[in-house]
Amino acid sequence: MFKPATVAARPPGAVRAAGATTPDRILDAAERCMRRLGIERFAMTDVAAEAGLSRGAVYFHFPDREALVRAALARAAERFVEDSTAAVRSRRTLAAQAAEAAVYVRRRLRDDAPDERDTLLATLLTANLEGTVARWVEFWQPFLAEAAARGEIRPHVDRREAAEWIVRIILSLVVMPSAVIDLDDVEAVRGYVSRYIVQGLAPRAGVQRRK
8 A cells, every 4th residue: 555645735737837846747747647547557657758757857856656656646635635625614514514525525436537446536545545544534623623612523522533434434435335325326425424424423412413
């Protein structure tokens, strides 16, 4: 499993703007090669050609293929998490926010490519699963704090554990088929996650809140 690398976060498209640094050009090229050729099949030569650079320039910034893969996946994971923020923020309760995150992931996988195995997002959820989970655990911290302030979850819940619970459930909807719900039905996914995902975090004597 590839370990996540520390890469500065940038909004989508920023790395292709005029004045992009050479590492950014290389990472952009690596992402395109991953989509076109697959994570196991692309070579440093492919990335150099895609970026319009020499192999030496690629190796100067990334000493080997694994370092380049780690950096490209870390940046893509950061962008994926940032891109989901608006959708999650559009909901007012933790259950609804978690449901929206699940819907967002399902939509991204469906829309990126007909074959989910060839999408960069699918790669993040397999080869870079540990890094994606770690980044998303941090993402959920303010949402959990706000939910605690609203009384939706117990005030002393371990928020890092709670965040990982939410992330694991959401990702399971992507990597595991369902026997009971249509995972391509947006409302079915929203309802399923909203009904069950935060029950273990709620105040024991509390009343379930609605959107």
